[in-house]
Amino acid sequence: MISLKPEHLDAVRRHGETDYPHECCGLLIGRLDAQGNKSVVDTIPISNAREEEARGNRFLITPDELLAGERLARQVGMDVVGFYHSHPDHSAAASQFDLEHAWPTYSYIIVSVLQGKADELLSWELTENRSVFYNEQIRSGE
Numbered sequence: 001m002i003s004l005k006p007e008h009l010d011a012v013r014r015h016g017e018t019d020y021p022h023e024c025c026g027l028l029i030g031r032l033d034a035q036g037n038k039s040v041v042d043t044i045p046i047s048n049a050r051e052e053e054a055r056g057n058r059f060l061i062t063p064d065e066l067l068a069g070e071r072l073a074r075q076v077g078m079d080v081v082g083f084y085h086s087h088p089d090h091s092a093a094a095s096q097f098d099l100e101h102a103w104p105t106y107s108y109i110i111v112s113v114l115q116g117k118a119d120e121l122l123s124w125e126l127t128e129n130r131s132v133f134y135n136e137q138i139r140s141g142e
């Protein structure tokens with residue numbers, strides 16, 4: 001399960017709408033407890049900083065970006081607990097590409113952006129054998 005505040009969900013949706021028709025992506029910073037539950041305390045947009053052509057239309061966080069995010073998170077005593085990205089004019093289901101490029105234990109939040117408007121938002125996590133994603137429960141509270 002992943003817990004986010006409404007403001008974090010709003011930030012993900014807004015980023016998806018701002019970058020439409022391109023995909024947006026970013027990091028989810030927070031804490032991971034012993035049961036594997038995550039609580040998000042901040043979101044860090046990434047695709048804003050990218051060159052137009054480098055964005056393409058596929059979600060990819062480079063190892064450098066992950067490292068920079070982890071460094072930032074550690075400074076405030078936290079970790080990167082997951083990633084978010086948008087699917088412009090597609091559902092919030094994880095794609096085969098997403099599956100092949102995913103790392104275990106992280107959450108992958110996907111927001112569907114239909115004609116510029118944020119729609120469905122789902123979180124995915126790899127199963128232990130890394131063969132498929134399962135739909136992770138999102139808890140949104142204060």
Ligand SMILES: [Zn+2]
Pocket residue numbers: 059085086087094095098110
């Ligand atoms: Zn995707």
